Amino acid sequence: MNPASAALRALRRVALPVGLVTCLATSAFAVDTHPGPDSDKxxxxxxxxxxxxxxxxxxxxxxxxxxxxxxxxxxxxxxxxxxxxxxxxxxxxxxxxxxxxxxxxxxxxxxxxxxxxxxxxxxxxxxxxxxxxxxxxxxxxxxxxxxxxxxxxxxxxxxxxxxTFYSEASALVNYIAEREGGLDKLKGKKIATVYHDSAYGRETLEPLELLAKTYGFENIQIPVADPGNEQSSQWRQVREAKPDWVFLRTWGVSTPVAIKTAVRFGFPADRIIGDVWASSEEDVLPAGEAAKGYLALTPYPxxxxxxxxxxxxxxxxxxxxxxxxxxxxxxxxxxxxxxxxxxxxxxxxxxxxxxxxxxxxxxxxxxxxxxxxxxxxxxxxxxxxxxxxxxxxLTPADHEGGGAARVQQWDGTKWTPVSDWVQADRALLRPLIDAKSAAYAKEKGITPRDLSQDLSKQQ
Amino acid sequence: MNLFLETLIGGLLAGTMYSLVAIGFVLIYKASGVFNFAQGSMLLFAALTFVTLLEKGLPFAAALAVTIAILILGAILIERTVLRPLANRSPMTLFMATLGLSYVIEGAAQGLMGAQVHALDLGIEDVPIFIGDVLISQFDLVAAATAVTLALVLALLFNNTRIGISLRAVADDTRAALSIGINLNRIWQIVWAVAGIVGLVAGMLWGARQGIQFSLSLVVLKALPVLIIGGFTSIGGAIAGGLIVGAAENLAETYVGPYIGGGITPWFPYFLAIAFLYIRPAGLFGERALERV
CATH class of the missing domain: 3.40.50.2300 (Response regulator)
Incomplete structure (x- = not known):
């Protein structure tokens, strides 16, 4: 074996483990920014x-x-x-x-x-x-x-x-309470949620269940499968249930179709409150006249x-x-x-x-x-x-920070805000969030950060 | 009983809207044996062109005429650039060509006319009509009448005109049709143009209901179970398939849905279609393929 090939083999023996270790080590740290002329931007x-x-x-x-x-x-x-x-x-x-x-x-x-x-x-x-x-x-x-x-x-x-969707659900209930004359007036009311049958749509099932138990309203849940361009059977169920309010948690075409079908089944648009993803001009314009009076929650009116x-x-x-x-x-x-x-x-x-x-x-x-x-x-x-x-x-323990929404109403041509910021009851929902995050941590083997030092610094 | 009747009638009427979409597929399949993957894109393009022209200030009739003219030109272009070079290739090759075509048409629609959502008012009010206590949608009634009229017109066209007979000849035996002088290229142009016009009608009705936007092309998802049940080669089958799918999915959502979590309308028609495939692979009115082995 000549000295050059021996040196090459030795180098390979060293380089491979070193390379692997380097890769593993760097993967645990922040990614590097590739150098370039815009490093001051x-x-x-x-x-x-x-x-x-x-x-x-x-x-x-x-x-x-x-x-x-x-x-x-x-x-x-x-x-x-x-x-x-x-x-x-x-x-x-x-x-x-x-x-x-x-x-x-x-x-x-x-x-x-x-x-x-x-x-x-x-x-x-x-x-x-x-x-x-x-x-x-x-x-x-x-x-x-x-x-x-x-x-x-x-x-x-x-x-x-x-x-978050949890805060959105709570803000909705608080807005309805405002309209009904107080949280105590929610007892015995019926709130139906017509929701997109997806991870997004199902996100409010749990908080609404808790809110219904807390305030005593009847919680009706009706799923609409994607894309939701035919909703007669869902709105027939709404008509049978005779809810006082409908929370519309749809997305894309399922929103204008829902509004039109609701009105066809005799449910007034001004008793429907859309969620964040059912609150844009694109959601109501295709519904035409039927959307007049429709309400929607939004964090950006x-x-x-x-x-x-x-x-x-x-x-x-x-x-x-x-x-x-x-x-x-x-x-x-x-x-x-x-x-x-x-x-x-x-x-x-x-x-x-x-x-x-x-x-x-x-x-x-x-x-x-x-x-x-x-x-x-x-x-x-x-x-x-x-x-x-x-x-x-925001804080290290709270990555949401706000938890309020405004309600706006569609008049046929434009949205008009009809409420100030409606705050969610985040303290009530936080145990649900903590339970879900703890379950995630357990599933992924994550040790939650100890924030006591950050909190003491803030205080 | 009222709930059952209302669900059934509502479902049947909704089903005719599915049939409208399915008819476009049937036309092309009958003439070339190809499942046209681009039918949804054609529907979107047609409806988007129509509503864009309306918004530019053209009267309804003029916008309709110009859109039809554009669809005819589009059909000629597709035949010249996609179908003619691929003549005598396998159905799978043609199918893949329509898959590519769908991207081209969707891209052209969005590039030329933008991505905005458009409202379309056809002047048909979506108001309830009560027969006793049973609620029926006026819009659905008009849509059903349109679908039936369209099916009748197409049936007359295919059974009583020279073009229709030529088309049937091509569908039965392409080589024999060619040997007696039928112009296959012209037939394809006509069929694609008619499929485009059927797509326009379906797109207008669906667009009036949900707005004209990119996702309008997704309404074709409902057409596949309709075609499997009714058969790929029969316009009457498309109507029957649509009625079955519409009624079955609505009844299932109302009576079965609450016990299994609801939201079953997207998959239930496919479940039904699989059941039909077991019993009648060619569909209710489809032609059974006989092959010499």
Whole structure:
């Protein structure tokens, strides 16, 4: 054997284990950002769906995000001087493409790091739960995804900020109580939930059962299977049950079909309260006249009269820089949801910069910032989101933070808010969330974080 | 008893809406033996074109005429660019071609006309009519009448016109039809155009109910069990299959659903279709394939 081949063999013997150990070791840490010319910028990855069945919602959401980021860059000079760069990746709202986009974008863009990732779809959000924790990249799942991720002890990298489905159910009951004259008036009432028969739709079964037991109303649950384009039998059941209110937890075409069928079966639209995913213009426009009076819960009400819209109109819309092809949707529910998502990202980066310095923020720093995110009304007035976004305070133990919704009513052409923020009874529901997160931790062998040190620091 | 009657009648009427979608498949299958995977995309494209033209300010009749003209042009284009080059290939090859075609049509629809949701008001009120205590939807009645009329017109077309007889000849024996001078390419163009127009009618009715949006193409999911039950080659079978599926799924949801968790309408028709496959593989009115071995 010549010395060269012996050296090569020795090198192989050493290199292979070292390589394996290195791979295993690095997989336990945060992902690296690939170097590049934009290392002084902050990357905002956009996992978008501009094609496919949900594109009509998507085009407005991404436009809002891009408009706001452009506004922050051009009018505010970036986040404390750090410019934002963004890149879209098409997911078609599917888990497989969602994962592909995440893997492609998690290393940043031309050196600009990822602070926060938005999966923008329940399938991808569920699929990325473990990967994100491993890569130490926080995921924001605003108004979708796992409710139990509220428990930051078990889900340090998932943030179902602002409103989970549990809080939505509680806010609904509290709103009905407001309309009926108090929580004590709920006793003996009937609330029927017509829900999309999916993980999303079934998410409120448990909290509504608890709320019904607590307040004494009759809890009727009627599933509608996807896609829900024929619902006669469901609404016949509603008519037979004679509920006082219907909570409509549908999605896509099943919402306008539900509203039309309800009215055909003699159930008034103004006694139907839609949930977050049945609260957009796209949900009611196809239902035409039948949708007049329909109510809906939302964490981001429609309207272009909020202060942020005036600022965007002047700097982005009127100057032709908007990403919206059809500017008539400026201020729509979906547009405003995109603004809210982008706001959380920008504010989290701002908070991280206070601790880590005015520079681009990494995933671990973004996670810290989200766990210390605080948006009070004074701050919301400063950034122009007062009225559109509720006050919000997240902690390591509470990744939701808000838990309120506003109710808006469709008048045939536009949504009008008909309530202030209706707060959920989060304390009542928290034991359910803790039980679910504990079950998840047990199943996955996760040891919940000990937050006593964080809590003592806060106090 | 009222609940049973109402569920049954409502189901039968809803079933005619499924039949409308299924007829489009039958036409193409009859002429070429191919399951047209692009039928849902054609339905979406047709309805989206129609509503876009309406929103551009065209009167109803003009929008309808222009849409039909576009569908005819589309059929000629499909025949020239997809079907003609693949003539005499296996049905599986043609099926795969229609699979690709569906993506092209959906992409073209969204690229040209956008992804927005459109409301479509056909002037048919979706109000209840009471016969005794039994509630019937006026919209469903109109839809059922449309489906039956369409089936009758197509039956007349295929039984009493030269084109119809040529089509039947092609369906029976393509080579024999070619040998007596029937222009296969022209037949395909006509059939795809008629399937497009049937898709337009179905798309308008479904679109008026649920809005015209990308997911409109998913209504074809209901057509498959209808075709298995009624047979792939019979327009009458599509009507019968639709009625069976509509009635059965509604009755099952009302009477069986509550005991097994509800939400059974998407899979129950397929369950029924599998049962039919065991008993009558060609469907109720389908032609039994005889092969010399």
């Amino acid at each position: 902050q990357f905002f990855p956009i996992a978008s769906y501009r094609v496919g069945p949900y594109a009509s919602a998507g085009v407005q959401i991404w436009a809002a995000m891009i408009d706001y980021l452009r506004y922050v860059n051009e009018v505010e000079g970036g986040i404390n001087g750090v410019k934002i760069v963004w890149q879209e990746c098409e997911t078609e709202w599917t888990a497989d493409k969602g994962i592909e986009c995440y893997e492609r974008q998690k290393h940043g863009l031309n050196g600009a790091p990822v602070a926060i990732y938005l999966p923008n779809g329940a399938p991808a959000a569920y699929a990325l739960t473990d990967r994100a924790a491993q890569d130490k990249i926080p995921l924001i799942t605003l108004a979708y995804g796992r409710t139990e991720a509220t428990d930051g002890r078990v889900f340090p990298y998932i943030f179902p900020v602002i409103l 429609a309207g272009a009269s909020f202060d942020i819209h005036q600022r965007l109109k002047k700097a982005i819309i009127d100057t032709g820089k908007s990403d919206l092809r059809d500017t008539s949707t400026f201020g729509s529910v979906y547009y405003n949801s995109g603004l809210t998502d982008a706001l959380i990202f920008v504010e989290a980066v701002r908070i991280a910069q206070k601790k880590f310095g005015n520079r681009p923020i990494t995933g671990t720093e973004g996670q810290w910032a989200l766990e210390h995110l605080k948006l009070d009304n004074a701050r919301l007035k400063e950034n122009g989101f007062y009225g559109l976004v509720q006050e919000l305070q």
